[in-house]
Amino acid sequence: MRGSLAINRRTVFKLRQIGIATLGSVKIKILLCGCVALTLLAVANRNRDGSSSLWGWTSDVASLDRSSSPRNGRQVELIFDINKEDSLNNRFKEIKDLETDAVFSIDDDVIFPCSSIEFAFTVWQSAPDTMVGYVPRMHWVDETKGKDKYGYGGWWSVWWTGTYSMVLSKAAFFHKKYLKLYTDEMPASIKEYITRNRNCEDIAMSFLVANATGAPPIWVKGKIFEIGSTGISSLGGHSERRTQCLNKFVAEFGRMPLVSTSLKAVDSRNVWFW
Template sequence: MSTTIIAIRDAALTAGGEYSPAKQKAANKGIYNGRSPLLHRRIKQLLGGLKFKLLFCLSLICLVFWFSSKIGPFMGWNLDLPSSVSNPSRGGYTVLINTWKRNSLLKQPVAHYASCGGTDAIHVVWSESEPPSDQFKAYLNNIVSEKSQAAHKPNIRFDLNEEDNLNNRFKPIADLRTDAIFSVDGDVIVPCHTLDFAFTVWRSAPLTMVGFVPRMHWLDEEKNGMARYKYGGWWSVWLMGTYSMVLSKAAFFHKNYIELYTNKMPSSIRDYVTRERNCEDMAMSLLVANATGTPPIWVKGKIYEIGSSGIRSLNGHSDEQNKCLNDFVALYGTMPLVSANVKAVEARNEWFW
């Protein structure tokens, strides 16, 4: 280093005062060579913050993968199933509409579900002594043809039953082309995009029920080895953050369950539904839970009741449900329902994810 450069450095260090070892050290680090001490500290803080955020994000991703691996089997999400079950997408789904003496109201759900791209067929469970007129059937067929957006037009069929019996909605259906059944009351409308999302969820867990109307149960009391349970409606689900049933009022399930319901489930349960004219939806929930040992899956989504009054209110809860629940548990000899506290949500529709 030349004598001239040394002299210039010494002059800068002693300007405005005596020589300072601290200034000499700072000069060697370059702080006094055009860079602000505050800026230097801010840069170090920023880099430290980025490292922390990166580490946090990586930890969060690992946690999500671990949680998914744990909750998957619990929810019945099993992709290692036989091909006939794990690929239940052939032909989309069959819409099974339960109605009774509401012909004018039936036109709206038929038209709506015909417009959904996943609908392969529409079956109307008809439980009246008089069959639908040819004129009415022709009218509904025209609606289906007009409303369908798919190249394959869904067909509509009436499943006729002379007896008015709630068990009729779960009778086996011949020549079904789909594994998936969407069971819905004749006064309930589920938007097509919401229905398609629920179908996607069901395809990931085809052995369980996937639906929009959650209900729950809890232990009320236990005396002398006998347990009594309470049935909880929507507000109970909302307050307690758990559920153990989704009602067949608006739910997907595998076609095999209507065969089990009619031919394998204890006849005493079907007799109970016939006698009480109630609780067939609860009976189906218990049947699926007993067969799988897993909870259902609740899909978050808007659904709408139409008409002046529903077949059964979305918020319905009464002593009748408590009685049904405990009577069914007594007939099973055990409580088959399994509780869950997660729900399927379409992330595209959520502002916070």
């Protein structure tokens, strides 16, 4: 796996800042997707197993279907999925005729070095039934409300306790079979809740995978850069809404499927002591 990219992360970040100052919101979204596209194409150039990239899009922008860019004598296929319905469930729609088992789910405001995604992919290959990602979150039993009530913990809760039970799909690998499972078997009431509240599709996917495996996810150490500042998580009351999601999903699943762990995967080639 070797390769290079002429545009580095600092350049992409600078372009995005210029875009914020000069462009409308729709064009900012296009520029953000362009930044992520450059990074993923770099990964594809380094990794011969990367065959295609699908972009979920919900907007009034004119449709784009498929395009490809030749590299090393073969094509890298880009597929744009234009969604008419504005729903976060679109993120996990089943992808027909997907050639690879691995799916890398990423938000459009996340930038990362190629080395980080390559290491995460090797970790996922060792445990392909679980989710492998960079952004851990946790849950706990809220004893003040009873043994069947739970609270949602963000990054600082993970840092304080050293445990987690979810990795967010904003930057995570999982098996393609979970897209079909989400599409066909996720309770309609949960999908409707996600569409109505515009939140928690990532928690729902964590529930689905944990319910299928009975195992925790794997948190991978890696550099990722979140360059967005106006996402859902920046809104007031975010943790409270996520807690409501947890308890709603527990009621629908009939139990709490999430499994806590303290495991963290670290690339020993990049640390002095391990």
